[in-house]
Amino acid sequence: MEVLAYFPDYLSGLWITTTASLLSFAAALVLGVITAVFRRSGIWPLKVIGAVYVEVIRNTPSLVQIFLIFFGLPSIGIHLPAFEAGVIALAINGGAYLAEIIRAGLTKVPSGQFEAARTLGLGRTDTFFHVVFPQAARYVYPPVINEFIQIILATSLLSTVALNELTGTALVVNSLTFQTLVAFAVALVLYLILTNVVSFAAAWLGRRMFHPPLQLRQERQHGKTLLKRLTIMAGGR
């Protein structure tokens, strides 16, 4: 098949998708934690900044946010390559969603934990990093991983700023071969593999990182259905 001749291009597209996703997610996580802490702080300017950021991002299309950074910033003299612009846009976007997830997680830590920490003389910083954050991390782990998957899927939007990530590659292959169905099906399967690898890795990590081990049951079921799908595709039952 003609499309398969472009398999190396798909792989380099997958690589760009993977690195863009990882970088965006890492930056979004930092932004999310900072914003969540801002919104819980007693300092009102920080609260307002956090709230405005979250509201603006969550109530506007991701695509417009990407366009603003890639096409809009050059007009004020900031020229960013597509990859950098895309990562920044997705980080800012993901950060707003993660901020809300993390904020909810911090709220779930019982007040008795704060009281115990205070009674022992632990300061605010120690209480946050040694008592509150590790517990909140456990609560938010599943939705945070889910947001990571969303970021992976959102990288396909970066094809609109001419980044040859996975979707961009499929678009190019389609225009060269006109085998539309196969060209996009290959991209689809590669996305599926990537997201499932992430799910499995996250479930594995969750079982080791937390006490007691955190089970991501939904992810496992998700993984099973993929396995079934692959068997079917391979001609099995």
Place this chain on the structure above:
Amino acid sequence: MIVDVKDVRKSFGDVEVLKGIDLSVEKGEVIVIIGASGSGKSTLLRTINNLETIDSGEIWVDGTAVHDPKAAHNVHRDVGMVFQQFNLFPHLTALKNVTLALRRVKRMSKDEAEKVAMEALAKVGLAEKAGNYPQQLSGGQQQRVAIARALAMAPKIMLFDEATSALDPELVGEVTKVMRDLAQEGMTMLVVTHEMGFARDTADRVLFVDSGVIVEQGAPEQIFTAPSNPRTQQFLHRVLEA
């Protein structure tokens, strides 16, 4: 005098919960506070270690003016507290629960903190459970770890707020035993409890609190056998009959 509470008042919204509390505690004294639900027992304990601020009055703990917002944070050096719900840190082992404040607050080295923590855990009979997480321990064991965590900080005063109320009946004894041992060693203790047996045999003084007022106080034998206030009589009648 190690604790001195002078005419303390405290309201939550419109409801006055402490209505002029006066209380002096001598070093080594074991005080048991009894009273109906909602009478203000927890609030009284919590004002002493600054978990609740007060509206008026004074609270002195070993020279620290707890009523003074600038000085209040120092109270945590002298006062340990044990809660009804244990409030152990669930993500840390028993040992780490104890070492955390030793390291972060007392700035001990890892070895030093672990040595002190193991001594505290041994004292409550749980040295061999040091590596367990709270959810791998029974309620009684969790509460003993919580006591060890407080004791490791070498407090001068220990507050117990219904430390056994969340426990299955068969686990109460192991916790009250630790508390009795502590009293024996001369720890100054303020204990809110429904365990009248503990109050009888361990308390130096029993306080009966009703609607935010200390209505009656005295030696356990006096309070339990010859209470002078009708409300104390009523309360004890209800509790001891049950």
